Amino acid sequence: MSGERSAQTARPEEAEPPRRRRNAAQTRQVLLHVARIRFIRDGYAATTVRDIADDAGVNVALINRYFTSKEGLFEACLGMAVSDISRDTENVSLEQITVRMANKITAGTDEARLQDSLMMLLRTSGEERVNGMRREILLAVSQKLAAAGGRPVDDQALLRAQIMLGTALGITLLRSSLHLTPIDSADEQDLIGPLTDVINALLPRG
Template sequence: MIDDSAFTGDALRKRDSAATKQAILDAARTVFTRSGYDAAGMREIAGLAGVDPRLIGRYFGSKEQLFTQVVEDAYTDHLMLTPEANAETARALLADPTAARADGMILTLRSASNERAATIMRDSLERNFQRALADELVGPDAAARAALLVAICTGVQFMRNVLHSSELIGGDTDTLAGYLRAALDAIATAPPAPTGQ
């Protein structure tokens, strides 16, 4: 029988299941972010966590289930995209990202080529963020508008923090934030009722 004392290397921990599980999750996030879903190995994750590889199966069941939990954790740092929050959101998108947001972007890019990983990430994003955002939006087509808002944010983060767009990094942040807020507000604000022709 495997127990939590089955550690390898120098990292000897107490027989604490919560600490063991968290160590595995932390290591998995590092490896999935660095290597992507396909290239990440369970032995590599176990080695980084300082645990017996069999403990991954005990706590998470499979690589897919472990990845699902990592994605759930990585996608929790969301920006609000409603009209009253968009000024702050625009500034945040044009600033250096939090570690969680940066990891989430890189994890997504490096894992998206795997169809199952892409499904897991899309489900998490839609369930935990996009649908909640849609519930906050007033007016028609809230779900589609929420998806557009998420897409705009993702695009800005990708261009600024991954491709390092010189205009988004070196431009006038106040001016850019004003433009970005206007774009977010245009989608987040309910459109006017159509007039008769």
């Protein structure tokens, strides 16, 4: 590669387009990010498009330009959450499951945000389609949990896995939404013990 592309600050990264002050893709991302936070914290109906636009520092009309409607933006956020959850529940094995679950539940706000994705799952816009998405991903996760034992997944095993899922959901709810103490201030180590007990009680080993 003989010729550099331009005399910009530093060298432009390979797959990184040159910085623009106007950047549709980046604006889209910012909107998604701040909308997610609002939807999780305040719910769909209580969140206004102006709130979101202000948080993002952009004009309200861009929400409709990039996501068609408030509803469209919500579905995009939910889709993100579904992807995150799918990725974070790959290759679940009984050995690591406790540690990983405790880790995900207590992970800081930095990067790992499975908690947020779970809370996003509890939000609804009233549209029937999103309810379908929610049920789908929850069913998939519980099936992965049930299959972790290595035994064939019958209805009873699935029921137990869903109770386990409910536990994870409930803990996350009590922590990040209701801020109940002492569970809200428990760290990873505090949770590993009880979680191990619950998992051993619910998920039969193959």
